[in-house]
Amino acid sequence: MTFNIYDLSSFTQSVDAWLRNAMSPGWASLTEYVVIGLVFLILYAVVGLYLVYAERKVCAFMQNRLGPNRVGPFGLFQTIADLIKLLMKELIPIKNADKVLFNIAPFIVIIASFLAIAAIPFAKGLHAIDFNIGIFYVIAVSSVSVIGILLAGWSSNSKYSLIGAMRSGAQIISYELSVGLSLLTIVIFAGTMQLSSIIESQANGWWIFKGHISAFIAFIIFLIASTAETNRGPFDLAEAESELTAGFHTEYSGIRFAFFFLAEYMNMFIVASIAATVFLGGWMPLHFGTGTGFNHIMDFIPPIFWFTGKTAFVVYLMMWFKWTFPRLRIDQLLTLEWKYLLPINLVNILVVAFLTLMGWYFK
Amino acid sequence: MKEVLNYFEDIFFGIRSLWAGMRITGKYFVSPRQIVTQKYPENRKELKMTERFKGEVIMPHDENNHHRCTGCGICQINCPNGSIEIITKKELNAEGKEVRAIDKHIYHLSMCTFCGLCVKTCPSDALAFGREFEHAVFDKSKLTKILNQPGSSLLKDVK
Amino acid sequence: MADEIVKNIILGEDDDYVINMGPQHPSTHGVLRFEVSLKGETIEKVVPHCGYIHRGIEKMCERDTYPQIIHLTDRMDYLSAHINNEAVCLCVENALEVEVPDRVKYIRTILDELNRIASHQLWWCAMGMDMGALTTFFYGLRDREKILDIFEESFGSRLLHSFNTPGGLMNDIHPDFQKKTKEFIQYFRKKLPEYDQLLSGNVIFQARTKDIGVLSLEDAIQYGITGPSGRASGFACDIRKIQPYSAYPKVSFKEIVYTEGDTFHRYKARIDEMYESMNIIEQLIDNIPEGDHALKMKAVIKLPVGEYYQRAETARGELGVYIVSDGNKTPYRIKFRSPNFSNLFIINKLATGFKIADLVAISGSLDLVIPDIDR
Numbered sequence: 001m002t003f004n005i006y007d008l009s010s011f012t013q014s015v016d017a018w019l020r021n022a023m024s025p026g027w028a029s030l031t032e033y034v035v036i037g038l039v040f041l042i043l044y045a046v047v048g049l050y051l052v053y054a055e056r057k058v059c060a061f062m063q064n065r066l067g068p069n070r071v072g073p074f075g076l077f078q079t080i081a082d083l084i085k086l087l088m089k090e091l092i093p094i095k096n097a098d099k100v101l102f103n104i105a106p107f108i109v110i111i112a113s114f115l116a117i118a119a120i121p122f123a124k125g126l127h128a129i130d131f132n133i134g135i136f137y138v139i140a141v142s143s144v145s146v147i148g149i150l151l152a153g154w155s156s157n158s159k160y161s162l163i164g165a166m167r168s169g170a171q172i173i174s175y176e177l178s179v180g181l182s183l184l185t186i187v188i189f190a191g192t193m194q195l196s197s198i199i200e201s202q203a204n205g206w207w208i209f210k211g212h213i214s215a216f217i218a219f220i221i222f223l224i225a226s227t228a229e230t231n232r233g234p235f236d237l238a239e240a241e242s243e244l245t246a247g248f249h250t251e252y253s254g255i256r257f258a259f260f261f262l263a264e265y266m267n268m269f270i271v272a273s274i275a276a277t278v279f280l281g282g283w284m285p286l287h288f289g290t291g292t293g294f295n296h297i298m299d300f301i302p303p304i305f306w307f308t309g310k311t312a313f314v315v316y317l318m319m320w321f322k323w324t325f326p327r328l329r330i331d332q333l334l335t336l337e338w339k340y341l342l343p344i345n346l347v348n349i350l351v352v353a354f355l356t357l358m359g360w361y362f363k
Numbered sequence: 364m365k366e367v368l369n370y371f372e373d374i375f376f377g378i379r380s381l382w383a384g385m386r387i388t389g390k391y392f393v394s395p396r397q398i399v400t401q402k403y404p405e406n407r408k409e410l411k412m413t414e415r416f417k418g419e420v421i422m423p424h425d426e427n428n429h430h431r432c433t434g435c436g437i438c439q440i441n442c443p444n445g446s447i448e449i450i451t452k453k454e455l456n457a458e459g460k461e462v463r464a465i466d467k468h469i470y471h472l473s474m475c476t477f478c479g480l481c482v483k484t485c486p487s488d489a490l491a492f493g494r495e496f497e498h499a500v501f502d503k504s505k506l507t508k509i510l511n512q513p514g515s516s517l518l519k520d521v522k
Numbered sequence: 523m524a525d526e527i528v529k530n531i532i533l534g535e536d537d538d539y540v541i542n543m544g545p546q547h548p549s550t551h552g553v554l555r556f557e558v559s560l561k562g563e564t565i566e567k568v569v570p571h572c573g574y575i576h577r578g579i580e581k582m583c584e585r586d587t588y589p590q591i592i593h594l595t596d597r598m599d600y601l602s603a604h605i606n607n608e609a610v611c612l613c614v615e616n617a618l619e620v621e622v623p624d625r626v627k628y629i630r631t632i633l634d635e636l637n638r639i640a641s642h643q644l645w646w647c648a649m650g651m652d653m654g655a656l657t658t659f660f661y662g663l664r665d666r667e668k669i670l671d672i673f674e675e676s677f678g679s680r681l682l683h684s685f686n687t688p689g690g691l692m693n694d695i696h697p698d699f700q701k702k703t704k705e706f707i708q709y710f711r712k713k714l715p716e717y718d719q720l721l722s723g724n725v726i727f728q729a730r731t732k733d734i735g736v737l738s739l740e741d742a743i744q745y746g747i748t749g750p751s752g753r754a755s756g757f758a759c760d761i762r763k764i765q766p767y768s769a770y771p772k773v774s775f776k777e778i779v780y781t782e783g784d785t786f787h788r789y790k791a792r793i794d795e796m797y798e799s800m801n802i803i804e805q806l807i808d809n810i811p812e813g814d815h816a817l818k819m820k821a822v823i824k825l826p827v828g829e830y831y832q833r834a835e836t837a838r839g840e841l842g843v844y845i846v847s848d849g850n851k852t853p854y855r856i857k858f859r860s861p862n863f864s865n866l867f868i869i870n871k872l873a874t875g876f877k878i879a880d881l882v883a884i885s886g887s888l889d890l891v892i893p894d895i896d897r
Contacts, residue, residue, distance in 0.1 A: 058392070059656075059657075061391070061392050061395070061398075062388045062389075062391055062392045062657055063391070063656075063657050063659075063660035063661070064391055064397050064398050064399050064400075064660060064661070064664055065398060065399065065400045065660065066398060066400040066402075069402075159539070159541055163563075163878075234654065234726060236654070237879070320385060320388065320389065320392075321385075323388060323656060323657050324381075324384050324385050324387075324388045324655065324657060324720070325381065325384065325654070325655060325724065325726050326650065326653035326654040326655040326721070326724065326726050326727050326730065327653060327654030327655075327726075327730075327879070328726055328729075328730075329730060329877060329879040329880070330563065330877070330879070331563075331877070332726075332729055332730070340374065376725065377725035380723045380724050380725045381724065381725060381726075383719050383723055384719060384720050384721075384723070384724050386719075387716055387719055387720050388657055388720070399664050399667070413674050413675045413678070415674075415675065415676065415677065415678040415693075415696070416674060416678050416679075417677075417678035417679045441589075441590070443586050443590040443593060443594070476593050477678075477679060477682075477684075478590070478592070478593035478684045479678075479684060479692060480589060480590065480593075483687075483692055492678060
């Protein structure tokens, strides 16, 4: 099997060829599906666990303290210990809750983020599902999680959960508009919705530089709107600890709570990787123009590290927001969306359409 | 027109104030020398309490096992909630006269409020504050301490 | 007028959507229960239920002699413990008509102001945390540790000192006290603008606190809201200016009074008070006169028959100590007029018409310490 770190499609194709030699095409396809599914499950779990650890360390350093530092070297096994503790907790059944909905809700949230993570290009050749409507698919599928949140709040049969779920539902539905519209600016620039073509089109520079002011404004709006989408940061009133205990997941315990918790961190990862792909070039190294020496130096770093670095940077920005700002109230949040973000977004799209028509951007 | 200008002014000043706040947390993120955590059980050897620290009430004994408590009971009278019980006995002193001496000085650490009145009002300066602060026990009877050590006796020239 | 106040506090009717905040709640600063009647997100009525931490301090004081009362008063409003102690000592000293040495007065005032800064630092931490900015909790506590270290060196304990006694102080201050206090003031003067930059300059915080919970001047006077909460509505009630005690006549400082009375100005009043406290300490710290640290009092203190009252300005408002003595060595009756008890019951009037998130902001800005309400 050939393993070229710069173009992993050779590795995946050689594995594919080996499988088709060893068994019939039907079985080979089935094996491939199972293997890819397992790889994604493990990736989901491991990245989720270490994102929780990273958040605790980042938050601790910002607060002049150390963070987890006892379980394992530098506290690396802390989240594994937390996971074991959550697995061993008793699943407390609620008396008058709707049992079917109560049990299904965490699964819906997890399934929504699984569907989205399948379409992300991790490196050159490591792209599980390459739809020609890539971006549209990701936005559509991540909206499914709002059903899970509303079901969780409603079926818990508790006033706090209901208020939290209603707030969260209103918030997510409003901010999806901004997310979609800000991604649309890059779609207009690139001319395609397919994620791999968007990345290819950034071979001579990332869209945030090529699209100058409009792309930068779209990036900022996308950051704000996606922080609100994932119930994080200054927009986390659905789980505001100091007001309503824990909002829509108050009544969940043990592994069901772990699902909500994990899904929140993985949604953050997904949103950060979409931002990195669309605005910052995905796995494409930093190029300025074509065929210069600078580009050759940048090409030395394999694409998988570029992708991980950019996603880590956007994740760090989202964590920075959360630990600095106080919370917004629900009506201020909705005012921010409908009176500030949406008009600016619409005007931005008009400007981008005009720029593309006139060709006034760095091609 | 004025509303449009106000709108953009709001946005500009808002973003500027948010960036100012982010600069502070960002500054602390990159300064590991400002970390104030003390790694507690590992640093027990270097951990020194201040000299007046109110850890518990002790009766200092010198190297010949002498203390200064005469059993007068003034600390028991002054303690606001009865954390001190004095049990005295009669014994013969150097001239052969029978005097009162301390048998047991019982101190209930579980009830003490650390007000310091016993230390302050003792006429012979027999009590002091110790620096031990790790008092957590599994057995509550360990918190009732007898302050005078067995076999100790009064120092010669105490009133 | 009393009927009107009582009518405001009638319990909720049956068909309101009632939510309970507390007694165990991350942001009610102690064991306090708010029974909130909601309509959607808007509050119709808030009924506070206190009494969960009633320990009978006033009754316990009836069996203790005057030096023994001091350690109980520590535990009422534990964040201004020194000022509570000082109020009782001043009441006893005025009743006996003795004058403490100047050194005692200066030290008592400096410790008062240090205690005030420490209390406001903890208030700032908690307010930031209630608003959702969790980092402010750690920054405030980090700076408060320096004051607590100064206290630990001189008194032996960080929060509940029992350092005052009728007639003076229990011990003299540690020789390093002046140096460390001056270092702390230099350090804190640089850090306090950071607090502004992190929290109050923030557009989100301002949007959540401006014009929320407006307290008018008439209401402040009627309900007896003292301390920074009252001063932010224009009620100039600082006891340090009206009836100065200890070394306050010798210091010059500004009384912080604003007229708007909303949550943001209650916040600002406390931050400005921290600056003024540092000014007061700077005026006194280098001029502590030499002398005794206590008067020689009789072994058993007996107040003459009569009633005595003394006021002091704690970090939260006016504390009143009322002693009725019948000539014995224990008081016949002692009553504390606690500032938090009066400040609590304005919540219904302030919060009606706002949202739940605003209730948290308003109760944070009123700076309630629950053990003081229940004593």
